[in-house]
Amino acid sequence: MKPRTKIQLKIWGLYQELSPVSKEQKQFAYDKILDHVGFRTKKGIHCLDCGDFWLDTSKLKKATCPHCRQKLKIETTRKKMFNQMKHMVILDVIGDFQIARTIRIESKHKAGFNVDRSAHEIYQHWFSENDKPHIIAGFRNSFFNNDSYSGDLEIRLQDNAHSYHNAPDAVYPKYKVKPIYKKLGFKGNLHWVNPYSFFTKIENNNRAETLLKSNQPELFWAELTRSGRGIHRYWNSIKIAIRNKYKVKDSIMWYDYLDLLSKMGKDLRSPKYVCPKNLKKEHDYYVNKVKIQEKKTADELRIKRMRENQIKYEEMKKAFFGISFASGDLTVKVLETVQEFQEQGEIHRHCVFTNEYFKKKESLIMAAMVNGQPVETVEVSLKNFEIVQSRGLSNKASEYNKDIINLVNKNMKVLKSRVDQVAV
Incomplete structure (x- = not known):
């Protein structure tokens, strides 16, 4: 739609000053964000980047293509095709605005052929201290959580800014952010959080700020995208983890593990329980313990009910x-x-x-x-x-x-x- 208000006209004017996505930015996306894969057959390996094939009967999971020198992750498969779609965010500052530009990177791979790659800008979020975020975007079509974009970027309805929420796979390393976000702990990574959620929530969420500064990206992600998943109930346990420099690598499993400890009446302020060396092993151990306890409780309840029913039946x-x-x-x-x-x-x-x-x-x-x-x-x-x-x-x-x-x-x-x- 055409810009109408003063702020929209200002944003649209600043938008005209932005440089298009550069070759350097696209190359970074191709090299660092896309996966580089080789398909192994009985005789050898197909490089899905350059299309080269070479004889190889080893079982190595990684290899370097002798033709393009690309390091590949090797998959043993009969497949011939492989497609990718990922997202990169370019952060910039113009005037009073923090800008997050979301770039969609797509690639189509077929054994024996050069990869077909593209990178194009699908939308921009414009953040300011005195107004709600504005959105400049292409025309969006939504189908079962799969969004496609077409046409030129235009000013879109401000109230719909939150619905443009692709979580980025990476932030372009040459970025600009306003000092406030550096103060709040931003160090070049959004940690799987979409730009809208990151820049609108971080200023008013002290717990998220603490997690970001304490190098707890998994817990930070859970706080901003999963309503905390237990952060309010287990904040004291989180502080114990931070104090003991214990980094949570799987927030969902860790919160489930704390739920299990709580059911078993364990001390949730003890580093012994809160900071397990092998989270999965301890998680599975307490899953079994809780099952045994619940079965015992159920058996006791069943016996109690049987006795009560027996008395009534005899009467x-x-x-x-x-x-x-x-x-x-x-x-x-x-x-x-x-x-x-x-x-x-x-x-x-x-x-x-x-x-x-x-x-x-x-x-x-x-x-x-x-x-x-x-x-x-x-x-x-x-x-x-x-x-x-x-x-x-x-x-x-x-x-x-x-x-x-x-x-x-x-x-x-x-x-x-x-x-x-x-x-x-």
């Missing part, structure tokens, strides 16, 4: 305890414990336990066995003394189903004789 159905019917090898008996409900559910793979049939006042649950082996679970209604269901493995009727139903129906009067003792 409802004790009058029926001891009842059993038999006919030849077939026996049907009333379940007397909640544990028996669980066993029936596990044996037959049905829901008599998980759906808590032991809490049903109007139902009586019985187990049918042949030669002592469970075959079905029977539910009898204490309201009309009819069999509601009789099910075996996976809720299906067994071959003894009819015999079980006949045996229970034949002895239903025994159940009726006890019903007066139960409040249904």
